[in-house]
Structures are given as structure tokens and as C-alpha cells.
Amino acid sequence: MPNTGPKGLLILPAVALAIAGGASAHAASTKTVTLKDIAFKPARVTITHGDSVRFSWRDGDVPHDVTSTGKRRFRSAKARTSGTHTVRFAKAGTYTYFCVPHQSSIHGSFKVA
Numbered sequence: 588m589p590n591t592g593p594k595g596l597l598i599l600p601a602v603a604l605a606i607a608g609g610a611s612a613h614a615a616s617t618k619t620v621t622l623k624d625i626a627f628k629p630a631r632v633t634i635t636h637g638d639s640v641r642f643s644w645r646d647g648d649v650p651h652d653v654t655s656t657g658k659r660r661f662r663s664a665k666a667r668t669s670g671t672h673t674v675r676f677a678k679a680g681t682y683t684y685f686c687v688p689h690q691s692s693i694h695g696s697f698k699v700a
């Protein structure tokens with residue numbers, strides 16, 4: 588039985604759109620980076636401009652945050668034991684970030700193509 592949406596409609600239009608979009612179309616997507624065991628996982632992510640990265644963390648009693656380095660700034664709320672923070676990357680480039688309470692040990696980066 589295929590998946591059905593509200594009112595039992597088949598969810599086929601999205602599939603048809605994806606095919607019609609051709610190879611050059613890029614549907615914006617969101618990748619998740621999880622902060623767990625005092626590490627960003629994965630620590631390096633490659634995405635396409637227009638995509639988003641969603642940080643998510645719940646690491647027992649250990650508080651974390653996400654803070655960028657360099658010119659392209661982003662920053663989550665101050666360190667908490669659980670939280671999420673989503674950043675959309677409109678421009679290509681390399682973005683690096685860290686966790687303030689663990690800045691000596693936790694770092695990550697994105698390559699945005």
C-alpha cells in the first residue's frame with residue numbers, strides 16, 4: 588500500500604516534480620549534525636549553498652552550544668544540556684565552528700559548494 592497524505596491522497600506530485608526538475612535543479616535540504624559524547628558528528632559536512640544544517644544536542648548533563656569562527660557568524664543560544672540550532676548557508680565557502688564550553692576539544696566545519 589503506497590503512502591497516503593491527508594484525505595487519502597496519494598503523494599505522487601512531489602515525485603513527479605523531482606523528476607521534472609532535471610539534473611540541474613537542487614532542492615534545498617537540511618543535514619543534521621549531532622553533538623554527542625562531547626563531539627560534533629559528523630565533524631565535517633559538505634552541502635550545497637541554500638542548504639541548511641541543523642545542530643541537535645542532548646548529551647547527558649553536559650552543556651553545549653554552537654558558535655562559528657571567522658567572518659560568517661552564527662551562534663546558538665548559550666550552552667544548554669539540550670537544544671537545536673538551524674543555520675541556512677546561502678553563500679559558498681568554508682565555515683568553521685566550535686562549542687564554547689569545550690572549545691579546546693570540539694570543533695567542526697562545513698564546506699558549502
Ligand SMILES: [Cu+2]
Pocket residue numbers: 625650651652686687688689693
Ligand atoms: Cu560542548
